[in-house]
Amino acid sequence: MAYWRYEDIPFKLWSIHLMKDFWGISSATERRLNRLGIHSIKELALSSVEMLRKEFGVLGEEIHQHANGIDYSRISDVYIPSSRSFGKSQILFRDYTNRKEVELLLLELLDDVCFRLRMHQVVAQTIQLSISYSKQTGGGFSRQKKMGRASNLSQDIFPYCLSILHTYDSGMPIRSIGISLSNIKQIFKGKQRA
Numbered sequence: 001m002a003y004w005r006y007e008d009i010p011f012k013l014w015s016i017h018l019m020k021d022f023w024g025i026s027s028a029t030e031r032r033l034n035r036l037g038i039h040s041i042k043e044l045a046l047s048s049v050e051m052l053r054k055e056f057g058v059l060g061e062e063i064h065q066h067a068n069g070i071d072y073s074r075i076s077d078v079y080i081p082s083s084r085s086f087g088k089s090q091i092l093f094r095d096y097t098n099r100k101e102v103e104l105l106l107l108e109l110l111d112d113v114c115f116r117l118r119m120h121q122v123v124a125q126t127i128q129l130s131i132s133y134s135k136q137t138g139g140g141f142s143r144q145k146k147m148g149r150a151s152n153l154s155q156d157i158f159p160y161c162l163s164i165l166h167t168y169d170s171g172m173p174i175r176s177i178g179i180s181l182s183n184i185k186q187i188f189k190g191k192q193r194a
Contacts (some may be wrong), residue, residue, distance in 0.1 A: 009069040014042035016122045024063045089178025095134040117152035124181035125150040129164040134173040141168045
């Protein structure tokens, strides 16, 4: 935990060198700020909030407030993201042509993602499988499938993954694989699946 007073802002907050290191400012936002003549957090804090609101909308006002050390969010408020997913991807060390090896890799990724679902006491109902083929051939696919019921168990989800793989795979050498589970639902106590 850190404690900052408003008197600390010029020394601690305005001394952040890269604007994209500041919360709420991406590289693209930094470029747009630079075009407005704003190149530091201090310049952002001292700039016109009306100009920022005109350029960025609500985000402009928010980053201006943050640059001045103002944040109206309450620490006690629980943040619930509107869209949440759990996933994992892997770039492979070599091209994989043997689909049994690919299936094993897929199961390992899925086991890890399902473990994380169980740790967060949630289940997922939508699966997205992404495959990229070798650099020599290029291409790939990313498809999703909704399960009949939500789960956090590999044995429930893996058949759906295989169905996507077998339906859309062209048979070319695979170089990367990724899986994402979404349509997340909280498990209520007494109904947890292990």
